[in-house]
Amino acid sequence: MPVDRKSLFKRVPSGIPGFDDLIEGGFPENTTVLVAGGTGTGKTTFAAQFIYRGAELYDDPGVFVTLEERAKDIRREVKSFGWDFKKYEDEGKIVIIDGVSSSVGLPSEEKFALEDKFNVDNFLRYVYRVVKSINAKRLVIDSIPSLAFRLAEERQIREVLLKLNTILLEMGVTTVLTTEAPAPQEGRISRYGIEEYIARGVVLLDLQERNIELKRYLLIRKMRETKHSMRKYPFEITSDGIVVYPSGEIY
Numbered sequence: 684m685p686v687d688r689k690s691l692f693k694r695v696p697s698g699i700p701g702f703d704d705l706i707e708g709g710f711p712e713n714t715t716v717l718v719a720g721g722t723g724t725g726k727t728t729f730a731a732q733f734i735y736r737g738a739e740l741y742d743d744p745g746v747f748v749t750l751e752e753r754a755k756d757i758r759r760e761v762k763s764f765g766w767d768f769k770k771y772e773d774e775g776k777i778v779i780i781d782g783v784s785s786s787v788g789l790p791s792e793e794k795f796a797l798e799d800k801f802n803v804d805n806f807l808r809y810v811y812r813v814v815k816s817i818n819a820k821r822l823v824i825d826s827i828p829s830l831a832f833r834l835a836e837e838r839q840i841r842e843v844l845l846k847l848n849t850i851l852l853e854m855g856v857t858t859v860l861t862t863e864a865p866a867p868q869e870g871r872i873s874r875y876g877i878e879e880y881i882a883r884g885v886v887l888l889d890l891q892e893r894n895i896e897l898k899r900y901l902l903i904r905k906m907r908e909t910k911h912s913m914r915k916y917p918f919e920i921t922s923d924g925i926v927v928y929p930s931g932e933i934y
């Protein structure tokens with residue numbers, strides 16, 4: 684009898700229409716997935732959708748660590764997709780950790796915020812505490828480069844990512860990390876060239892010119908424990924968020 688692969692690993696649906704069909708129903712539970720892409724390719728939207736739909740459709744508590752944009756800017760931006768983060772924050776199902784205000788020396792108006800004196804161990808400890816406090820099943824860190832900029836030396840990022848990886852496995856969360864993708868000719872997938880090694884899945888978001896128009900594409904570069912194709916799939920950012928077209932032709 685053929686093995687029903689879906690039953691082998693518990694799946695965590697991304698909440699992105701069309702995408703889960705490409706990865707046997709969702710991310711393998713308790714894995715770290717890297718979403719890499721250039722600027723404006725949809726990394727933050729992907730990550731926010733994972734958290735929001737997780738709470739809305741699957742009742743999964745989630746933590747969103749924002750290191751690039753203030754929490755209030757994220758809340759405002761995702762409203763354009765009809766996502767009311769505040770509602771789930773009030774219910775204790777979503778927490779946004781503001782990692783921006785402190786980095787520019789402003790007091791945060793947020794309930795959950797990083798301290799001004801950034802220190803890796805404190806950062807990891809704080810995220811761990813918040814994840815445990817709401818029993819989060821999903822976690823986002825947006826983004827790795829902005830985390831690296833907060834370190835005394837950028838090359839410490841390697842050590843931080845290895846530590847982070849162990850802690851994530853320990854916490855039992857399914858995590859989306861976002862990172863910048865260098866130009867393809869550089870031959871690396873991610874900015875530091877280490878992110879993809881700690882991640883068990885890598886999703887690349889891309890913009891390509893077709894008939895004087897930029898089109899969005901997504902490639903599942905790796906997803907352990909999962910049968911997936913290596914083709915690029917078109918996707919769109921719509922008023923409901925990201926939608927992937929699994930049978931869509933490259934247009």
Ligand SMILES: Nc1ncnc2c1ncn2[C@@H]1O[C@H](COP(=O)(O)OP(=O)(O)OP(=O)(O)O)[C@@H](O)[C@H]1O
Pocket residue numbers: 720721722723724725726727728729751763764920921922
């Ligand atoms: N309501 C919306 N409807 C359709 N498209 C939108 C909407 N809001 C944003 N977008 C598109 O999404 C893009 C931004 O996506 P997002 O912020 O997720 O990208 P990113 O990869 O995180 O970018 P950055 O490098 O700036 O962090 C915008 O440039 C715009 O094209």
Ligand SMILES: [Mg+2]
Pocket residue numbers: 726727728751825
């Ligand atoms: Mg972003």
